[in-house]
Amino acid sequence: MTPTYYTAELGGERRGPFTAEQVADMVRSGRITANTVFWRPGMPEWQRIAAFPMPTQEYNIVNATKAGLRRAVRFSGRSSRAEFWFFALAVFIFFIALLIINSCIANSAYFAIQENVYWVSFVFMAYCAVALLAAAARRLHDAGLTKLLLLFLLVPLFGPLGLVPFLLFPPEDTANPHGARPLAPWE
Secondary structure (H helix, E strand, O other), X not given: OOOOEEEEEEOOEEEEEEEHHHHXXXXXXXXXXXXXXXXXXXXXXOEEHHHOOOOOOOXXXXXXXXXXXXXXXXXXXXXXXXXXXXXXXXXXXXXXXHHHHHHHHHXXXXXXXXXXXXXXXXXXXXXXXXXXXHHHHHHHHHOOOOHHHHHHHHOOOOHHHHHHHHHOOOOOOOOEOOEXXXXXXXX
């Protein structure tokens, strides 16, 4: 199978051809943004990279967790749906794993380490909770909404359920006041 080659307009000059893997590397290194225009054979005109599918970033649970924990206290910017939901899944898995570990330790003879393990678990889960709130704020920004919708979380019982539909909204295709559209293969 013949690889697809792309030509990019970088710094006012047309450069290339680049393979899809080279384009993905340029995205990861920050050399290009969502507004960089590309052309490939078969396209009628130049288009922004965000306008057509290419392997720009692969969001799986590992990459999304790294991104979520790295940007744990950054409530500005945008996060794609894939990044947010994979990170939320990772936090849920961490929470269940910590519950199991804490339960095993509570039922064991190692009472001396119980308190230390509980403190470590508490600090880690508090960090993950803040990181998840930040990711939710960025996800709301990606949909063109305000992070004030996070106040739904203060409503007892059904508040978090009221926030979920907003986290599922599609992203804005263009740059908004919170930044350029995140480059991700899935909306």
